[in-house]
Amino acid sequence: MEQTITQKILAAHAGKDRVAPGENIWVDVDILMTHDVCGPPTIDIFKREFGQDAQVWDKDKLVILPDHYIFTEDPHAMRNIEILRAFAAEHDLPHYFDVGTSRYKGVCHVALAEEGFNRPGNVLFGTDSHTCTSGAFGLFSTGVGNTDAALIMGTGKIWVKVPQTMRFVFEGALPPYLMAKDIILSVIGDIGLDGGTYRALEFDGQAVFDLSMEERMTLTNMAIEAGAKNGIIAADDKTFEYVRSRTDAAFEPVYSDPDAAYYFEKIYDVSTMEPVIAKPHRPDNRASVTEVAGTKLDRAYIGSCTGGKYGDFLAAARVLEGNEVRVDTFVVPASTEVSKQLRENTLNGKTIWQVFLDAGCKMGHASCGACLGGPVDTFGRTHGTEVVISTTNRNFPGRMGSKEASVYLASPLTVAASALHGVITDPREVMV
């Protein structure tokens, strides 16, 4: 009784009937994900603590997705991939998605969904702060460091402090010029960079369930930008359909009790919301797009786990089709599956890939790309005082490479409209 979905999932994985916010519990982990940046040091710690010949607790529950530093000549970055490859071979891991093979996927959070590892009711940990993305599938998911990941790798368990839940209810019909990114940037602007610290953010309401799974992932992805432990959306038929098309694994969906206790509740009417943007250098530095319209840009960037999914590109392509960008525009699909969809699916007779090429965009390979700066030869990385508008999730100083660069965060529609004009532009100006 009276528990939120987050509490109920954690209780079930701690072997308890109920847990209360603030309680420290040990939970059983269903999936552990790691990637090329944090995987190698996690493996080092795992071997240090459990022994050189130690076995991972459950091979079927460990997912390794190299994605961050892939298309680079940096020798240290390449070595990280070799370490992962050797570990996967040594342990005969079934869920290693190697670079340079047909198994390569791209950005871990998108790949977890595509490969059917996001299962309602589960507990999923990953060595990446945006692991909260998976919560779009009605599961508890959060990011941890290498040490915690190594502990999970050896034992399948980890301690968690049960979070309070903040509930955000979205009502109304989403206008065509708005996307999930506008909704989440509004929430972060309202509660601030630490407004959700230690808490769960639960997204609810008809407007959320009207969203595609991809758009729901944009909401949960950025829960961490408000400091939250996890973001979560209860599973519905769309969730079941998506998950069943990707995996045969059994799962048990969980729902908040109707009388669950929330730390905070807020209702939004999405039909009256405006396109919003996060100004440099904080994701909570919100303005409406009209307030900053006309700001001169050097670059646009469309990509990442939050803004590089198929629907993100389709939205941008609709704006760009038949037009030409006025600033350097980098397009980086989150995953190889997204890349394939862009090359196969058409818009008015042209592949979406071709729409971007014809508009003058620069096309990248599926990966994290310049979302986190990365090695100096990373595609789309900033090196100077560039002013960038981006569909990514963070704009802290130096996030996209150069700490002198200024990054604005916005929806794919706003980014595409702005790329066409070379200045920040409200998508309503270019949408017919």
Added chain:
Amino acid sequence: MKDILKGKAYVIGDSIDTDQIIPAAHLVFSMTIPEERKQYGRYALSGLPDGTQGLPKGDIPFTAADEFESEFTIIIAGSNFGCGSSREHAPFALMVAGAEAVVAESYARIFYRNAVDGGFLIPFESRDRLIDVIRTGDLLMIDSKSGLLTNETTGKDYLLNPLGDIADILRAGNVFEYARQAGLMP
């Protein structure tokens, strides 16, 4: 966990994210091979923009050019320290540079947890906004048992919040030792 920590303060602002603590381009270095590991000390806090490096003046790098260790061992920060990515390289880099503690008004939770579970440094919480009253270079002493921070340069004392739940893990050394003591792992 040391009972008494002594060292020079390095003062920075609010919501210092992990890219400022250790920029992503440097995460490729091995955290175990000694020659590479020391690079984390060199680049710790190198992502702070000009004007924010060591308040109030903002022009003092945490680790001097071409050095691998910092002369500052206690970091004084505002709210939401360590927000952003989950990279454990962040508290690790501060430790490799020689930092023993951070004193912040509040923390982003993954940084806080990484600092404690990895046993890298002690994340103290201040009750006052210390970044307005402590200057980079001030000589500080922290009594971790009583939670008293003394600024020996100014003679002023400040009370820190009790460490609470995390004290057990910090005392054990890291989360593995803690789990062993609790019988959760061999």
